[in-house]
Amino acid sequence: MVSDDLEIILTGIGKVNAAFACGRMFPMGLTRNDLKADIVINIGTCGARDLSGLFIVNKITDEATGRDFYPDIIRVSGVPEASLVTVDEVKTDPDPGVLYEMEASAIYQALSKLISPDRMIFLKVVSDSGDVNGITTEYVNDLIKSHLPEIKRIISSVREGTGKEASISNDDLYERLYASTSMRVHIDELIRYASSLGIDGRKLFAEAGIDEVSSRASGKEVITRVRGILTHLH
């Protein structure tokens, strides 16, 4: 964890390591809904015959399976885009115009169960043209460092465009209205609708006689009254 809202995970090389790292990233039992505000940015190096610099990936092909995956490029702008092929072994004769690396397809597949395609961002820096002899850790570190300002800018812009949704608990209303599961759904629906009209829905419940509620039946009457007010505002 590098800050309250940013965590860095090193995947290691290859699809198995990458998928394993994704599995470690989120505890068991989390659902898509739990992670709806999370964004995963995969940063790594890649090979390419005729490209150089930093790219955001708009298409990932898994060479072994032939399957294609498409991250949604909505949250990042102003970065050159490219398609990428994930390979099992270093590609020594890369096709022109395409990036090659060894993790992205596994990361996309592992995370797509939990993270929407606009929240998976793949940033790749070209490190070689297929010949990895002489590619050292120091070289890769320096290469990534040279692109850090741009990577930081991307992370900042992505952060600005997202955020945890503020949610107000209606638990106290449920309790005071003796709400069943379906009544809770109605309460939430009415409060959301009121909010869309710029009205304080919780205040409406207070004005509709919540203080007099002594049973589920009278709780239902209050819900009906609030609904009547909201659906006949004229």
Added chain:
Amino acid sequence: MCAAFSHIYIEERARSYEETSRILSHFSDSTKISIRHYKDVFNRPSQDSALQNESKSLILAVNDGRKIFDAAPVCQDFGMGKFYYAESAMNCVFSCDYCFLKGMYGTSNVVIFVNIEDYFEECEKYLKDGPLYLCASFDTDLGALSGISSWQSKWEDFASSHPDLTLELRTKSAICEVKSADNIIYAFTLSPDEVIRRYEKKTPSLDVRIRTVNNALNSGANVRLCFDPLIYIKDYELCYNRFADKIINDIDLKSVRDISVGTFRISSDYLHNLRRACPGSSAVLFPFDREEGYCVYPKDLREKMMGIIVNRLENAGCGNKLYVNP
């Protein structure tokens, strides 16, 4: 209108079609991405359609599946008994909060199927069994796409050479050209400006739509007016009465073929997606009644809303042209 698309996904097999080249010629700045099958992009799980709506992508594809479908029972059939729709494009460049397309598809991206001749072939098979009433702008707004796609005019040409086909082209756009033909109906959806500004984003204003309707009438085209869906807003009585005044004053209703009126209704299955796509919109957050699998306004409210428009149109002498959705 010529919509902007940040990305254009192109099926490899769609590249050889003339329509693909025509469409791509409008978008030199968009990023083009080759794809194997449109569903790999269009049907991805859990897409953020609200976010996509701010930066739509276009998908050019070949439809090798079914192309013509029966319409749902909740759709107005205009006395035709049964009608069909053709899915030559999916989704819309406009962005109406309440649109059923937002409920039906989990994405805001637009698909255009470039193999229109295959649609005509399927249409001809239906026509062998007798006359066919077909809505070609049902899962999209072809008029709104006419700046980039030739499908609206292709459908018009096809209808012109097939008199047993009655073609409906529904739109909120300011389409420039219409064809005067007995079997082509241009259906214009009209809403008060208050509703347009709040809920029908990227669509033309009421004045522009009325001008488009009048241009179509002056060209001798068959015109249908759709006051459907009526959307509940605060002060709706005042708003819809003013709207009715404007329609009655500004459009020669005697020349209009027919008029459809209906309040907003949507399949319960679609409402969840719709609320995800427009999370702050009162048009979809309304606490609807559930009736037979559909979400509708409470009965008294929808009767009042319908009553305003129906009474005003009846008083204007259009009673015999009205198709009223329950």
